[in-house]
Amino acid sequence: AQSVTQPDIHITVSEGASLELRCNYSYGATPYLFWYVQSPGQGLQLLLKYFSGDTLVQGIKGFEAEFKRSQSSFNLRKPSVHWSDAAEYFCAVGWGAQKLVFGQGTRLTINP
Amino acid sequence: GAVVSQHPSWVICKSGTSVKIECRSLDFQATTMFWYRQFPKQSLMLMATSNEGSKATYEQGVEKDKFLINHASLTLSTLTVTSAHPEDSSFYICSANLDSSSSNYGYTFGSGTRLTVV
Numbered sequence: 001a002q003s004v005t006q007p008d009i010h011i012t013v014s015e016g017a018s019l020e021l022r023c024n025y026s027y028g029a030t031p032y033l034f035w036y037v038q039s040p041g042q043g044l045q046l047l048l049k050y051f052s053g054d055t056l057v058q059g060i061k062g063f064e065a066e067f068k069r070s071q072s073s074f075n076l077r078k079p080s081v082h083w084s085d086a087a088e089y090f091c092a093v094g095w096g097a098q099k100l101v102f103g104q105g106t107r108l109t110i111n112p
Numbered sequence: 113g114a115v116v117s118q119h120p121s122w123v124i125c126k127s128g129t130s131v132k133i134e135c136r137s138l139d140f141q142a143t144t145m146f147w148y149r150q151f152p153k154q155s156l157m158l159m160a161t162s163n164e165g166s167k168a169t170y171e172q173g174v175e176k177d178k179f180l181i182n183h184a185s186l187t188l189s190t191l192t193v194t195s196a197h198p199e200d201s202s203f204y205i206c207s208a209n210l211d212s213s214s215s216n217y218g219y220t221f222g223s224g225t226r227l228t229v230v
């Protein structure tokens with residue numbers, strides 16, 4: 001069965017520090033990969049996506065992610081976080097034009 | 113960019129009544145829409161996939177007679193929670209996928225509907 005794992009339920013980092021949020025997926029076929037951010041009570045905003053080409057993808061708000069096929073991973077990174085980055089982050093994986101499967105989410109807290 | 117407009121953003125209803133949630137694709141045609149439910153501090157769980165002009169496909173464990181989905185046009189899909197009960201209180205989000213054959217491929221989400229059943 002298709003599954004997406006975000007191992008870290010909650011991460012706390014200091015403002016200005018670097019950030020890496022992990023995401024792994026199961027199932028062998030090359031998927032479409034997405035990272036979304038959700039503020040409380042809000043919908044989802046797309047940060048970035050990958051479906052082919054360069055495995056290092058640049059997104060909005062200074063985020064980037066790298067697809068590593070050998071590790072079935074698509075980790076999200078940001079070199080320096082801002083207090084406004086505090087939110088819930090979801091990794092999602094799709095295969096073809098089918099439904100998205102979401103990870104459990106990682107809640108990011110920023111210390112001043 | 114592609115926008116999905118979801119209404120209402122929040123609704124409170126009495127137990128036993130029905131509530132309809134609408135999702136409209138504003139500047140594109142959505143042949144497929146997805147309906148998700150999100151409980152507090154949890155991830156999004158797919159409820160059903162609706163295709164324009166055909167019956168929705170429900171995920172295992174989702175009651176199709178309770179969660180009625182209609183996708184009668186390429187720009188509108190609705191989810192009706194029938195005979196709502198407090199345990200149906202949740203955040204409901206719709207999504208549409210964009211052209212999977214182009215570089216614009218992706219999914220766009222509505223802003224969500226917070227349903228509270230009292």
